[in-house]
Structures are given as structure tokens and as C-alpha cells.
Amino acid sequence: MHKLVTILFMTLIFASCGLKKQKHIQQKDGSRQFAISDPTFKSYAQSFTSYAKTYLNQPGFVIGDVPINFGDTENTSFDGVCNTYSDGTKEVIIKQSWWNSASVHQREVMIFHELGHCSLNRDHDSEIISKESYVVKGSIMNPVIPGSSHYLQYKTAYLTELFTYNKAPLQQAIGI
Numbered sequence: 001m002h003k004l005v006t007i008l009f010m011t012l013i014f015a016s017c018g019l020k021k022q023k024h025i026q027q028k029d030g031s032r033q034f035a036i037s038d039p040t041f042k043s044y045a046q047s048f049t050s051y052a053k054t055y056l057n058q059p060g061f062v063i064g065d066v067p068i069n070f071g072d073t074e075n076t077s078f079d080g081v082c083n084t085y086s087d088g089t090k091e092v093i094i095k096q097s098w099w100n101s102a103s104v105h106q107r108e109v110m111i112f113h114e115l116g117h118c119s120l121n122r123d124h125d126s127e128i129i130s131k132e133s134y135v136v137k138g139s140i141m142n143p144v145i146p147g148s149s150h151y152l153q154y155k156t157a158y159l160t161e162l163f164t165y166n167k168a169p170l171q172q173a174i175g176i
């Protein structure tokens with residue numbers, strides 16, 4: 001049991017798109033590595049699109065030209081990254097070793113976070129929402145993504161915030 005707790009703790013610590021004050025959207029010269037997405041990520045991209053249509057009330061929403069693939073994030077602190085290139089192209093790169101050890105829920109939050117950067121043009125949001133000693137990350141766009149238990153508990157509120165920046169549902173859910 002202790003080992004399981006340790007593993008869960010480590011997963012939370014390392015499920016990171018980036019560290020505070022570090023660049024999470026890497027700007028690079030040249031062109032992206034991949035033209036199309038790895039099929040592994042198809043269902044996640046479809047879910048993101050479906051949620052975007054609902055929460056933005058935009059039936060025609062599309063992610064845009066943002067392939068998602070496994071690769072080198074070029075920073076040991078990054079398990080995923082949105083790269084933007086000087087020729088205007090973008091791509092999401094996910095560290096395969098992280099993916100292989102992550103739950104399906106953490107995978108979803110990670111892909112949604114990176115598409116938050118690459119598709120929604122969102123920046124990081126480190127705001128914490130707390131009531132007394134109870135602390136919750138205020139956004140999927142936190143540089144260290146929310147853990148699975150909070151994500152599942154507040155999924156509707158987190159998706160509302162991701163697409164609309166509105167934190168009121170999350171605040172209401174934790175009783176502020």
C-alpha cells in the first residue's frame with residue numbers, strides 16, 4: 001500500500017507540462033517533426049473537439065492543424081509540450097515513458113492541457129482555489145496538471161474553465 005501511495009504521489013509530482021516560470025510553449029526554428037497524429041491520440045482529440053463544441057457552443061469547432069505524437073519534449077521537466085515553429089506550424093509532443101505509466105484520466109488531462117496551448121492559445125494559469133485547508137487547482141492549464149481524483153470530481157467545472165475561463169462553477173463546487 002505504501003508503495004502504491006508513493007507511486008501515485010510521484011505521478012502527481014511528475015505529471016507536468018512545465019515548471020512555473022519556464023516556457024511551456026516552446027518556440028523553435030524551422031518546421032514541425034510530424035505532419036499527422038499518432039492514432040493513439042485520436043480518441044482524445046475527438047473528445048476535446050466534442051467538449052469544445054458543447055462548452056463553446058460552437059458546432060463547427062475544429063482543433064486546427066495540430067498533430068499529436070510521441071517524442072522528445074527536450075526538457076526533463078516536461079511530460080508534454082506544445083511546440084510552435086517559425087514557419088507557423090504547431091505540434092504537441094508527449095513523452096512516451098510518461099504516457100505508458102499514466103492513467104487514462106491523466107492522459108486526457110495532459111492532452112486537453114496541451115491542446116489548450118496549441119489549439120485554444122491558452123497560457124498557463126497557476127491560480128489555486130481553496131476553502132480553509134482544502135486546495136484545488138483552478139485550471140487544467142496549471143503547469144502541473146490536476147490529479148485524476150480532482151479531475152473526475154470536478155470534470156464539468158474544469159472543462160467549463162478550460163474553454164471559457166469561467167472559474168465560478170469550480171468555486172461553487174467546492175463551496176466558495
Ligand SMILES: [Zn+2]
Pocket residue numbers: 017018024025113117124141142143
Ligand atoms: Zn503547459
